[in-house]
Amino acid sequence: MRSRIxxxxxxxxEDDPETAEPDVRTDGGTxxxxxxxxxxxxxxxxxxxxxxxxxxxxxxPATLLVGLFVYGxxxxxxxxxxxxWQGLRQPTYESLDFEMYTRFFDSVFAGGxxxxxxxxxALRNTFVLLVVFTVAALAVGLLLAILVDxxxxxENTFRTIYLLPMSLSFVxxxxxxxxxxxxxxxxxxxTLGAVGLGSLAQQWISDPQYKLFAVMFALVWQFSGYAMxxxxxxxxxxxxxxxxxxxxxxxxxxxxxWRVIVPQLRASTTSAAVVLMVFALKxxxxxxxxxxxxxxxxADILAMMMYRESFxxxxxxxxxxxxxxxxxxxxxxxxxxxxxxxKRGEL
Amino acid sequence: xxxxxxxNITKTFDDGGDEIVAVDDVSIDxxxxxxxxxxxxxxxxxxxxxxxxxxxxxITDGAIRLGGEVINDKRPxxxxxxxxxxxxxxxxxxxxxxxMSFGLEESTDLPDDEIRERVTDTAEMMGIAExxxxxxxxxxxxxxxxxxxxxxxVRNPAAFLMDEPLANLDAKLRAQMRTELQRLQENLDVTxxxxxxxxxxxxxxxxxxxxxxxxxxxxxGTPLECYHEPSNLFVAGFIGEPSMNTFEAHTDGDRLxxxxxxxxxxxxxxxxxxxxxxxxxxRPEDVEVGSDPDDSHTxxxxxxxxxxxxxxxxxxxxxxxxRENPETFTATIGGLRRVExxxxxxxxxxxxxxxxxxxxxxxxxxxRSLDTVEDVEPLL
Numbered sequence: 001m002r003s004r005i006x007x008x009x010x011x012x013x014e015d016d017p018e019t020a021e022p023d024v025r026t027d028g029g030t031x032x033x034x035x036x037x038x039x040x041x042x043x044x045x046x047x048x049x050x051x052x053x054x055x056x057x058x059x060x061p062a063t064l065l066v067g068l069f070v071y072g073x074x075x076x077x078x079x080x081x082x083x084x085w086q087g088l089r090q091p092t093y094e095s096l097d098f099e100m101y102t103r104f105f106d107s108v109f110a111g112g113x114x115x116x117x118x119x120x121x122a123l124r125n126t127f128v129l130l131v132v133f134t135v136a137a138l139a140v141g142l143l144l145a146i147l148v149d150x151x152x153x154x155e156n157t158f159r160t161i162y163l164l165p166m167s168l169s170f171v172x173x174x175x176x177x178x179x180x181x182x183x184x185x186x187x188x189x190x191t192l193g194a195v196g197l198g199s200l201a202q203q204w205i206s207d208p209q210y211k212l213f214a215v216m217f218a219l220v221w222q223f224s225g226y227a228m229x230x231x232x233x234x235x236x237x238x239x240x241x242x243x244x245x246x247x248x249x250x251x252x253x254x255x256x257x258w259r260v261i262v263p264q265l266r267a268s269t270t271s272a273a274v275v276l277m278v279f280a281l282k283x284x285x286x287x288x289x290x291x292x293x294x295x296x297x298x299a300d301i302l303a304m305m306m307y308r309e310s311f312x313x314x315x316x317x318x319x320x321x322x323x324x325x326x327x328x329x330x331x332x333x334x335x336x337x338x339x340x341x342x343k344r345g346e347l
Numbered sequence: 348x349x350x351x352x353x354x355n356i357t358k359t360f361d362d363g364g365d366e367i368v369a370v371d372d373v374s375i376d377x378x379x380x381x382x383x384x385x386x387x388x389x390x391x392x393x394x395x396x397x398x399x400x401x402x403x404x405x406i407t408d409g410a411i412r413l414g415g416e417v418i419n420d421k422r423p424x425x426x427x428x429x430x431x432x433x434x435x436x437x438x439x440x441x442x443x444x445x446x447m448s449f450g451l452e453e454s455t456d457l458p459d460d461e462i463r464e465r466v467t468d469t470a471e472m473m474g475i476a477e478x479x480x481x482x483x484x485x486x487x488x489x490x491x492x493x494x495x496x497x498x499x500x501v502r503n504p505a506a507f508l509m510d511e512p513l514a515n516l517d518a519k520l521r522a523q524m525r526t527e528l529q530r531l532q533e534n535l536d537v538t539x540x541x542x543x544x545x546x547x548x549x550x551x552x553x554x555x556x557x558x559x560x561x562x563x564x565x566x567x568g569t570p571l572e573c574y575h576e577p578s579n580l581f582v583a584g585f586i587g588e589p590s591m592n593t594f595e596a597h598t599d600g601d602r603l604x605x606x607x608x609x610x611x612x613x614x615x616x617x618x619x620x621x622x623x624x625x626x627x628x629x630r631p632e633d634v635e636v637g638s639d640p641d642d643s644h645t646x647x648x649x650x651x652x653x654x655x656x657x658x659x660x661x662x663x664x665x666x667x668x669x670r671e672n673p674e675t676f677t678a679t680i681g682g683l684r685r686v687e688x689x690x691x692x693x694x695x696x697x698x699x700x701x702x703x704x705x706x707x708x709x710x711x712x713x714x715r716s717l718d719t720v721e722d723v724e725p726l727l
Contacts, residue, residue: 239434239436241432241434241436242436242438244401244403244423244430244432244436245430245432245436245437245438246438246449246453247402247403247422247423247424248401248402248403248423248424248426248428248429248430248450248508249424249429249449249450249453249454249498249502250424250425250450250453250454250455251424251449251453252424252453255453259449259453260438260449263440264438264439264440266440
């Protein structure tokens with residue numbers, strides 16, 4: 001191994017006992033004469049012998065790639081967000097300031113209800129999506145997990161059915177739900193009409209009142225299966241005598257789950273919530289397929305706005321600033337989780 | 348507080364079309380305030396029996412009565428029982444106080460301060476008052492065990508159900524908790540059903556013990572009844588450590604002929620026996636080692652292995668030491684008597700200590716005579 005590294009690095013392998021015809025000691029090392037004769041290479045050799053050097057080939061390539069393409073890109077994006085770059089010219093890096101960020105937050109807080117600018121709506125919807133979608137998907141997932149866990153027939157089939165939507169791409173589910181929501185031929189309005197509830201039929205994805213709700217419903221449909229699988233694993237880890245103890249203690253079914261079982265699923269909730277929130281922040285594809293780049297204020301989110309600003313109106317610097325804000329949000333979601341893991345010594 | 352009656356209860360499980368009988372027609376009447384120990388080897392149905400009382404399993408047939416009321420179809424939460432699990436089943440996310448309050452909060456309408464007071468009182472009685480604000484994960488096994496007991500006691504139920512509650516403790520602590528649990532049960536005077544596979548626990552703790560094997564009730568009786576008057580071979584072999592020595596034999600006139608020895612029967616023996624096949628049994632402590640060879644019922648045997656226990660020695664001996672795998676039987680002798688492997692000794696099987704069992708059914712036909720039992724004279 002060592003001689004190979006030496007050869008790769010083009011270094012002398014004079015003191016290598018295999019090739020250098022040294023005064024071999026009985027313990028397999030070389031005599032100090034040979035080492036002294038090449039002080040320079042021996043220090044290099046020593047360094048190459050260290051654990052650090054030996055571990056390099058395993059982590060360095062990946063680190064370089066990730067460093068350049070992920071963290072490098074983030075850094076560069078941040079740099080661009082500090083410029084005033086727009087249009088088709090090259091960016092100039094002379095005057096770097098936080099103007100784009102102040103512009104964003106000024107707009108957010110300048111906006112009144114309904115008449116507010118796109119920044120306000122995009123940020124607001126992003127938060128609503130983040131919170132409502134996550135909570136709803138967790139709740140539905142938990143309910144499904146509890147039902148599937150209760151020794152039902154065809155358990156595996158149900159599990160697969162519920163998890164299946166998650167494996168579909170956003171493009172597929174967005175088109176699918178666009179059909180479902182179609183005011184004339186869509187399954188939802190058709191069904192409502194068929195059972196005599198035609199008055200409840202709505203313009204689901206064009207009426208601003210229902211737009212975001214419709215999107216979240218579809219996303220919950222797609223991702224509650226994932227929450228279910230995470231919860232199911234959590235439920236399986238709880239020994240059956242916990243259920244039995246609660247029952248003997250006099251707890252009703254509802255109380256048993258609410259007070260004994262669900263609190264023990266905290267770890268599952270945290271990990272599922274983090275993943276769901278990250279998905280919520282990335283819901284761009286879904287909205288893009290359903291509405292194009294202009295979903296209107298009621299369904300606009302930061303990711304969509306970033307795309308519009310950058311690639312629609314070529315406000316590169318402003319788009320980058322929005323991307324950084326989105327990045328900060330994602331960090332805000334992940335950081336507490338990582339901190340918790342770190343504190344528990346699981347990192 | 349109530350009496351608990353198990354009336355011909357049967358529990359069968361369906362295992363892919365096969366019917367498995369876990370509990371087979373078991374009837375036990377447990378008196379109010381009685382400590383009944385259900386004991387048997389693993390898989391004998393003792394835990395299932397306990398779980399049917401708690402309502403965690405439904406019974407296939409029969410009736411369970413608690414305080415005279417049939418509780419077959421009641422849900423576990425509506426039965427007035429408290430259970431202690433082998434794993435303790437403490438709720439890991441709750442403090443000790445919350446663990447102990449949970450049952451009262453769920454099963455009673457007591458106001459919060461009353462619950463608080465009861466939990467505090469019970470915790471003090473159990474010596475866990477200073478642990479009330481800790482979580483189960485921060486407690487030692489022994490402390491968790493106390494909390495589990497406290498959680499059951501605070502409920503003040505009609506019956507305690509305990510499923511091997513001491514099994515996870517180390518030997519020293521287990522012996523200590525054994526006496527403590529007994530004292531607690533006596534003071535609280537609550538009907539208790541205690542499941543264990545450990546015959547020492549059964550012998551020392553129970554007012555009565557019920558021995559189960561293969562789902563069937565073998566015997567119910569006081570520990571000493573079960574020890575001295577086992578109703579069949581299974582009970583004789585299960586109760587007592589080391590186990591009773593048994594030898595298959597057949598009658599020949601007034602003698603009993605076993606494979607390697609013959610035993611002259613007394614009149615008492617002969618009256619009891621009917622049928623040819625007999626199992627001859629004798630407890631290890633009844634085997635007299637080092638008898639006068641001229642005495643009756645004496646045999647020359649070779650010592651195979653000696654297990655010193657300090658207070659006494661278990662001596663494994665064989666009639667047929669010359670064989671490859673000699674069939675041994677056991678005698679216990681005082682710890683200060685020395686005997687070594689390979690020694691030839693004379694043993695005596697005293698006629699009054701002999702148990703005889705029917706060779707075909709295993710039922711006891713004659714148990715040892717208890718005429719020689721003597722009371723310790725009180726000093727005052």
